[in-house]
Amino acid sequence: MPLVIFDLDDTLVDRAGLVRRWATEWAADHALGADEVAWLVDADCGGYTPREAFFTAVRERLGLDEPVPTLIEACRERMVALVEPDPGALRALVLLRRAGWRIAIVTNGDTALQRAKIRRSGLDAVVDAIAVSGELGVGKPDPRIFEVAARRCGERLDGTGWMVGDSPQWDVVGGRGVGLRTIWLRHGRSWDDGLPAPDAAVDSLDEAVRILTGGESAGAPPSDRSGRMPP
Ligand SMILES: [Mg+2]
Numbered sequence: 001m002p003l004v005i006f007d008l009d010d011t012l013v014d015r016a017g018l019v020r021r022w023a024t025e026w027a028a029d030h031a032l033g034a035d036e037v038a039w040l041v042d043a044d045c046g047g048y049t050p051r052e053a054f055f056t057a058v059r060e061r062l063g064l065d066e067p068v069p070t071l072i073e074a075c076r077e078r079m080v081a082l083v084e085p086d087p088g089a090l091r092a093l094v095l096l097r098r099a100g101w102r103i104a105i106v107t108n109g110d111t112a113l114q115r116a117k118i119r120r121s122g123l124d125a126v127v128d129a130i131a132v133s134g135e136l137g138v139g140k141p142d143p144r145i146f147e148v149a150a151r152r153c154g155e156r157l158d159g160t161g162w163m164v165g166d167s168p169q170w171d172v173v174g175g176r177g178v179g180l181r182t183i184w185l186r187h188g189r190s191w192d193d194g195l196p197a198p199d200a201a202v203d204s205l206d207e208a209v210r211i212l213t214g215g216e217s218a219g220a221p222p223s224d225r226s227g228r229m230p231p
Helices: 015-029 034-047 051-062 068-082 087-098 111-120 143-152 168-177 205-213
Strands: 003-006 102-107 129-132 162-165 181-185 200-202
Touching (some): 003 143, 015 034, 015 068, 034 051, 068 111, 087 102, 087 205, 162 168, 162 205, 168 181, 181 205, 200 205
Parallel strands (some): 003 102, 003 162, 102 129
């Protein structure tokens, strides 16, 4: 069966929105203003700042007494509580499954947090397999995490599968490294010409589904932009 692997954060779950909601709530709880919300969002760096480093910086900046592990755990709890299911993502995955695709999620991050986000957003019900770097000890772009995901779907990485994600290095370069064709969610960014290009760049999951299914849409209005990258 055809195989497609999806990234989680800022692909199937709006992590940027989630961090904004958490930062807004956290700042309000600590009687901080909008400037501090912006600082928290910047310091998070799209999730690429390790949690230990992030909360060490937060603790120093605000002179907090709580130990870093306590702050990390409290953040994890609130982030999970603040996850909002994305009806568009669920529709896209249901449509792909109906079209016969095997679907995996491959995500880098803390196992408990990533799996809780997947459950809370309802994604666990519409995918065949999940692979989280925290539980495997290897993350994207390491080939092993993609291989585990394919195996958990009962499939092999035989050059016919696809990877969909927003990270140039982890999703596109990583996916290409194991023979996956790749769709990059650009989120308003330009591709770095120093990297090998994805097979397609899109603005939405709906566009990605159209490419995978050869035209079938997940419900959004049709677009005359193919999203395919120039040769
Ligand atoms: Mg991502």
